[in-house]
Amino acid sequence: xxxxxxxxxxxxxxxxxxxxxxxxxxxxxxxxxxxxxxxxxxxxxxxxxxxxxxxxxxxxxxxxxxxxxxxxxxxxxxxxxxxxxxxxxxxxxxxx
Numbered sequence: 001x002x003x004x005x006x007x008x009x010x011x012x013x014x015x016x017x018x019x020x021x022x023x024x025x026x027x028x029x030x031x032x033x034x035x036x037x038x039x040x041x042x043x044x045x046x047x048x049x050x051x052x053x054x055x056x057x058x059x060x061x062x063x064x065x066x067x068x069x070x071x072x073x074x075x076x077x078x079x080x081x082x083x084x085x086x087x088x089x090x091x092x093x094x095x096x
Contacts, residue, residue, distance in 0.1 A: 004024055007075055011071060015051060015053040015071075017052055018054070018090050018093075019051065019052040020052075021048075024044060025047060026044055045079065045081040046082045046083075047083050048084040048085075049084070049086070050086045051068065051086070051088070057089040067087075068085055068087055
C-alpha cells in the first residue's frame with residue numbers, strides 16, 4: 001500500500017474530513033536530503049496535505065497540526081521526511 005493511502009485512511013478515520021487532498025511532492029525534491037527513504041528507494045517522502053474538518057473548529061493552528069502529526073506519527077518517524085499542512089474548519093473555507 002502506498003504511504004499516501006495509509007495517511008488517507010488514518011486521517012479519514014480520525015477527522016471525518018469534509019475535504020482531504022494529499023499531494024506527493026517528492027519528485028520536486030529528488031536528490032535533496034530526505035528524498036531517499038531508509039530502504040534506499042526514492043519517492044513518497046514529501047507531501048502536502050489540505051484537510052478541512054469540523055473537529056478543527058475553535059482550535060489554534062498549532063493544536064490542529066499537533067493532532068494531525070499525532071495521527072501520522074508512525075509515517076513521520078519513518079518514511080515521510082517533510083509535510084506541508086493546511087488544516088481548516090469548514091467555516092474558514094467559506095471565507096476563502
